[in-house]
Amino acid sequence: MTRDGEAGRVAIGGAATGALQGEEAARELMSRRASAPAVRVLRSGRARARRRLRHAAGLLVLSAAVTLWARRLGDGLGDASVATGWLLATVLLGLAAFNLRKLVPVLRLGPAASWLRWHASGGLFACVVFVLHVEGRVPDGRLEGAVALAFALVTLTGFVGLWMSRTFPKRLARRGEEVLHERIPRFRARLHAEAEDVVREVAGPAALASGNALASFHARRVEPFLAAPANRWAHLRGSGAPLATLTRDMESIRRRLDVEESAALDELLAICRKKDELDFHDALQGALKGWLFVHIPLTVVLLLLLVVHVWAVHAFGAAA
């Protein structure tokens, strides 16, 4: 689970003991116990804000320095595009090293969260260097265009991933329980089976053949919903419309049900809500993992094109 999720379930801190005695001390102790998580979350938020401010300021200063450096090179007799090109290649290799960090966690190269922060800042810095490298124009060579396109796509997917990694964990923490993404299918299957049991228990094994309203509704609307992931885009958008529609449909048949079936309908409704939560988690966690299916292959393409580009520039380029 993500860091934001972890922050949401911060354990209550150790009890304060010692000097405080008596009823007043006990009240204060209770008060401190109750406020400790909120204080820690607040402190964590402030620390995060300060850290982001530091990163932003550092990025601005570094970008300004590189811009001045490139401008000075370009104004002089140096080749600014070659210099910024090597800088960009170095930055890109550093960014790509983030994946290596994930592949070899045993090396203790620092927390992945720190790497992610530097990866994001480095990506923004790479954008600045890229603009300096192409001198603000759109490359019109085929290879250079391909490199630029790959860079743009990698950057775009990176920004999408950054946005998702900043917003999705909060949304996940706000809704439903915390579940491992890999286990969602089994939970979904469990809910599916429970719903079958509920209907079978109320309407009997041959309920569907006998025209039971609950069984019919279950077969038509609930069972397809429980059998597979549903409403992925609606969950990504944060829309609750599909669940509301299903709930409304379920309520619409209640008048045709007896008391026992109505109670079963309540259970089905609870199961569907749980399934919707699982779908929500499945969609958001899937997106958090799925964007890498685009970002990482594109990065590899970019690096391969980069190798050819660097070779071509230095093979056909100007003398030093």
Added chain:
Amino acid sequence: MTRRMQGFGRDESGYERTDPWVCGRAASGEPCAAGPDRRGRCLQHEAVDRCRPTRSLRSRRRRLTAGVALLTAGLLAVLLGGGASEALLSPGPLVGAHADVVAGCSDCHAPDGARTAGLFPAPGLDEGATGCGACHAFGHEDARDRAHSLPAAFLPTREGGGARLADAAGASVPDHATFSCAQCHAEHRGADASLTAMADARCQTCHASTFDGFAEGHPEFVGYPHARRRPIAFDHTAHFDDYFLRESDATPSFDAAAPRCTDCHAPEPSGEMMTPRFDDACAACHGDDVAFAPRDAPVFAELPALAEPPAGLATWPTDVGARRLEVPPEMRLLLGDAAADWVALSDRSRRALAWRGLEGEELAHADAIARSLGGLVAEERGDDDALAARLCASSDGTCCDTTARGAELAGALDLPALRDALDDAADAWFAPPQGAGVLPPDVDAPEITGDAHVDAAPPPLPEDATGFLFDPAAEAVVYRPTGHADPVLAAWIELVARRVHHEADALALEDVLRDNALGTVYRRCTGCHNVDRDPVGGLHVHWDGRTPDTLVRFVHRPHLGEPSPRVTDWPEGTCATCHALRPRDEAAPANSFFYGWEGRPTDTSRLAVQFDPIPRERCAECHAPEDEGGRAPTSCLSCHRYHAGGVTHRTPAGR
């Protein structure tokens, strides 16, 4: 439903290996406890319980990444190895002018490991088929790989203009030999891109004396544009004050009452310069001054008078030599290997060809020279290549070097016509009608009778004959120019001028070149066309009336105003706004505007400046930032050009 589905307690959530394989029943909610092994095999013993494991997300991502990498690498290999490699690697379209003449990468990019580590480096100045120099000629070809395309001797003297180099000795001047033209002229930026656009700061890489703008801090005009040596010696004061205003018959074609600058100066098609043309501005009065009378035609070959034929030759004409008091410099260029004997001759022998009374070493040198001349005229009859080889040997390769100018010069010399004239001379001087021309030494030769080869007076040449001719009356091979700006004569004069740097002959030629002349016979040319010492070597004759090798670029047309297409419509005094003629008492005496051929363009010690300097403030009235009321550009390149003398185009061989 309130119960939690996901437990995180030790007993609630066991460890499941999810990489790279996942149990095939995980999706149905009943995964095996053991799961598949790392090779994707189900570990259940009973066949009925076995599942088909599926790859984890991470594993699928790795496979996708590897597949994409392989596909990309393969695609690149195919494209780079195939015929599309040039199109793929090209970083962008060339500018229009280059795109029209360049067929492929190899036209400009060629292996040159000595200059750069690149396999196919960007084109440099090499004049080979792939260099920029193949199509672009510079004002100073020999200095094209130096800063500002100027000889080293010029750079320190430029500090008078205010743009001081970081190191006056030139030590900080970048070594342009290691530069590529692409250092400043970036190609492959599209058909409409500018190859010459440049930031002012680039100039300040070398020019340490920086300033904020043209109006603030730019050095005053010291020598520009008037206090400079000009290509043409012309006395404005005399023409305005004496010739045009004098009521005499000498200048009937001019309106003596109202001489105007525009009577002679008109904008060239480019609008940049307003250099008068001889035919339009000068010929009316000076046409006869530059004409060569037949008796004054430059001599290219004559024979010395000898007491005996030189060794190796059986016969030698007697009625030759001693006709002139000055040996033509061109003939020395035709001596080939005997040029050294010419230098060894005494000054007296070099000045006249009457060598009948020579003795000792002087006779030996004279004999060698005569033998060479005899070979030139008679033995090498009809051999154009031998003539060219002689010229190359004695001109230090000037006319046969590999530069474009060398090739151009060699073509302009019209050697086939000279050979024909020499053949005519051979017929006259060495009579044998059988064609051999010269009897071999082992054949009995007729005695020299004094006029053995002449039975009767030859007919004189027609008065209007031009070109290389054998003149029987002058007993010499001569060249009769067609008129002003004769290209053949200009080429020979330039060849002689460039020959001055030849070590062995330098002193003798300098003696001849005194008083701004390439020999008295050429005073008709060099009386107006100034001759300067070329910093690269030798002398340079300014055939072009435009001021050469300037770093300043001034375009007259926009400064004169566009509305009127005719120059005569410009208001009176327009030219004098910048070119104010000084009164006579402050100017130099007439005809002394320039002295001699010594001096660099900024050497004002021997100049008589006839115009007032232009105050910089006058230019700054318009050339100022917009927020200060300016309406003309202020960048360095608005008025300066990097390559002194400009860059011209030429068509390389084979394109």
